Amino acid sequence: MSTRVERTHTAVMEAATALLLEGGPTAITIDGVVARSGVAKSTVYRHWTTRDELVVDVFDHIAPKLEAPDPTLGFEDALRRLVHSMLAMMTAPGWLRVLPAMLLLKLHQHDIAEVEQRMHDAQLKVFQDVLQRGVSEGRIGADDDPELLLTLFVGPILMAGLTGSTELNGALADRSVSQFLGALDAVAPTAP
Amino acid sequence: MSTRVERTHTAVMEAATALLLEGGPTAITIDGVVARSGVAKSTVYRHWTTRDELVVDVFDHIAPKLEAPDPTLGFEDALRRLVHSMLAMMTAPGWLRVLPAMLLLKLHQHDIAEVEQRMHDAQLKVFQDVLQRGVSEGRIGADDDPELLLTLFVGPILMAGLTGSTELNGALADRSVSQFLGALDAVAPTAP
DNA sequence: CAGAAACGATACCGTCTCGTATCGTTACAG
DNA sequence: CTGTAACGATACGAGACGGTATCGTTTCTG
Numbered sequence: 001m002s003t004r005v006e007r008t009h010t011a012v013m014e015a016a017t018a019l020l021l022e023g024g025p026t027a028i029t030i031d032g033v034v035a036r037s038g039v040a041k042s043t044v045y046r047h048w049t050t051r052d053e054l055v056v057d058v059f060d061h062i063a064p065k066l067e068a069p070d071p072t073l074g075f076e077d078a079l080r081r082l083v084h085s086m087l088a089m090m091t092a093p094g095w096l097r098v099l100p101a102m103l104l105l106k107l108h109q110h111d112i113a114e115v116e117q118r119m120h121d122a123q124l125k126v127f128q129d130v131l132q133r134g135v136s137e138g139r140i141g142a143d144d145d146p147e148l149l150l151t152l153f154v155g156p157i158l159m160a161g162l163t164g165s166t167e168l169n170g171a172l173a174d175r176s177v178s179q180f181l182g183a184l185d186a187v188a189p190t191a192p
Numbered sequence: 193m194s195t196r197v198e199r200t201h202t203a204v205m206e207a208a209t210a211l212l213l214e215g216g217p218t219a220i221t222i223d224g225v226v227a228r229s230g231v232a233k234s235t236v237y238r239h240w241t242t243r244d245e246l247v248v249d250v251f252d253h254i255a256p257k258l259e260a261p262d263p264t265l266g267f268e269d270a271l272r273r274l275v276h277s278m279l280a281m282m283t284a285p286g287w288l289r290v291l292p293a294m295l296l297l298k299l300h301q302h303d304i305a306e307v308e309q310r311m312h313d314a315q316l317k318v319f320q321d322v323l324q325r326g327v328s329e330g331r332i333g334a335d336d337d338p339e340l341l342l343t344l345f346v347g348p349i350l351m352a353g354l355t356g357s358t359e360l361n362g363a364l365a366d367r368s369v370s371q372f373l374g375a376l377d378a379v380a381p382t383a384p
Numbered sequence: 385c386a387g388a389a390a391c392g393a394t395a396c397c398g399t400c401t402c403g404t405a406t407c408g409t410t411a412c413a414g
Numbered sequence: 415c416t417g418t419a420a421c422g423a424t425a426c427g428a429g430a431c432g433g434t435a436t437c438g439t440t441t442c443t444g
Contacts (some may be wrong), residue, residue, distance in 0.1 A: 004390065004441055024300050026218055030432060040392040041433085051432065097299055103354050104292040108216050120357065151358040152371055156347030162295050162354070165312065166343040179344055179375035196411060196420065222402065232422040233403085243402065 009047055011037040016058045021094045025101045028055050056111040059102055063119050064092045068126045075133040076181065079153075082130055083173045086154055090161040091168055100162060124150055139184055153180045203229040204236055208250045213286045217293045220247050248303040251294055255311050256284045260318045267325040268373065271345075274322055275365045278346055282353040283360055292354060316342055331376055345372050 002010075015037035019027045030051055034041045048054040066089055069081035090096065106113040127150045134140035140149075156176050160166045207229035211219045222243055226233045240246040258281055261273035282288065298305040319342045326332035332341075348368050352358040 008391075024296060029430080031430075038392095040394090042393085042435085043391050045433075046390070100292065100296040100299065104216060104296050107289055107292065116355075120355065145358075148358050148364065148367065151352050151364070152348045152367060154347075155349070155351035156344045158351045158354070159347035160343050162350070163308075163312065166337075166340050172340065172343070175340065175344060179371060182375035182377070183371035185374070200421075221400080223400080230422095232424090234405090234423085235421050237403075238420070 008037075008039050008043055012039050012044055012047065012054070013058060013061060015039075016054055017062055017094070020058055020062075020101065021097050024097075025055060025105055028058065030054075052109070052111065056109075056115060059098070059105075059112060060115050062094065062098055063102075063115060064089045064095055066123045066126050069130060071129075073133075075130065075137045075139055076177075078130045078133055079180070080177050082127070083153075083157070083177050084170075086157055087168060087170070087173045090157060096161050103162075123154075127153070134184075152183075200229075200231050200235055201239055204231050204239065204246070205250060205253060207231075208246055209254055209286070212250055212254075212293065213289050216289075217247060217297060220250065222246075244301070244303065247297075248301075248307060251290070251297075251304060252307050254286065254290055255294075255307060256281045256287055258315045258318050261322060263321075265325075267322065267329045267331055270322045270325055271372070272366075272369050274319065275345075275349070275369050276362075278349055279360060279362070279365045282349060288353050295354075315346075319345070326376075344375075 012033055015033045016028050019029070019032050019036065028051070030041060030044060033039070033044060033054070044054070048057065067085040069078040069085065073081060090099075102112060102116055106116045124146060128146050131140060131144075131146055131149060135142050153176065156179075157168065157172065160168050160172055166172055204225055207225045208220050211221070211224050211228065220243070222233060222236060225231070225236060225246070236246070240249065258274075259277040261270040261277065265273060282291075294304060294308055298308045316338060320338050323332060323336075323338055323341060327334050345368065348371075349360065349364060352360050352364055358364055
């Protein structure tokens with residue numbers, strides 16, 4: 001079983017998360033959380049000193065982690081695994097409703113910007129690990145900017161998720177990979 | 193000169209837009225607009241029946257249009273022009289602060305979703321016009337989904353603008369084009 | 385099992401916000 | 415030049431919201 005402190009904590013977090021998904025970040029209101037969770041307002045303020053603190057906590061808690069591909073895989077295989085992890089991440093429950101909120105709030109709220117920063121760093125690290133294999137295999141120049149490559153690689157998937165311009169499915173994922181690889185070969189062919 | 197109705201209208205719009213840029217969509221408040229524009233509240237409600245109506249109007253007014261490339265240009269040249277127009281659009285004053293707001297609000301507000309839809313349609317139309325040249329030149333299969341191609345093409349630039357993962361400059365634009373073209377050639381070479 | 389920590393219920397305050405109403409004043413069009 | 419439409423100023427009501435305070439009750443912990 002869990003202790004009472006844990007129970008009330010998660011009850012509030014779940015309520016706040018639900019409100020965020022249903023009505024956006026402004027829908028996370030103390031009274032709303034109280035009504036939805038059944039937890040008393042005084043108790044909420046015992047766990048979080050302010051509303052903003054709770055909001056940040058919700059974002060920090062719901063932010064999905066990008067799964068790292070098997071280290072034994074080669075460059076291309078790892079890249080294919082990665083894009084599917086990326087897809088899984090984007091289609092994680094509710095994430096498509098949270099991500100826009102995060103991208104907006106980070107502009108005006110430092111705490112949220114930090115959460116997004118940490119998430120981005122973690123993703124970049126995973127990506128760089130895959131890139132390194134590409135360098136080893138002579139597919140990628142070691143001087144290429146990883147951030148730029150990440151943007152080129154993941155941009156389409158992010159756009160699809162945010163704008164709904166295209167369905168987030170395997171077809172898009174495959175095209176993303178082949179486009180990324182195709183561009184590499186067009187610039188620096190596989191065999192010298 | 194301009195009529196008085198026009199003057200008050202634009203005064204309110206400018207104030208509301210400034211508030212949007214500075215504090216996000218929730219910062220657009222009637223009292224705030226009144227204070228900032230110097231226009232009386234009663235006058236504001238003479239032009240817009242509700243706050244949401246004003247907000248939608250602001251978004252609709254600030255949404256930039258994607259410039260269409262010269263019709264005489266060939267596929268590749270048109271594509272290069274297009275990506276630079278796209279870049280110009282993203283770096284338009286304040287747009288990087290408005291776009292996230294739009295992507296969030298469209299999830300919960302139909303009016304905003306319609307504004308975004310119209311903008312997307314206009315962009316797609318411009319892009320399809322360029323695509324057509326690619327089809328004529330045998331670079332692109334006529335059965336390829338334009339929406340998917342647009343996503344693959346513009347995704348990186350959108351991501352760079354939204355997340356700040358990479359600077360929005362000519363380097364990114366050029367890489368976007370070469371990646372897009374490189375992928376085409378890898379699948380369907382230029383000369384049969 | 386006893387003391388302490390956490391909790392629930394409730395009331396309350398100050399502020400913000402939307403929207404309405406009133407009325408004297410100003411600009412504009414015919 | 416005159417009537418009318420638009421405007422400014424202001425007050426007001428009602429509700430939402432953040433945050434504080436109080437006090438009796440429950441649950442954990444040692």
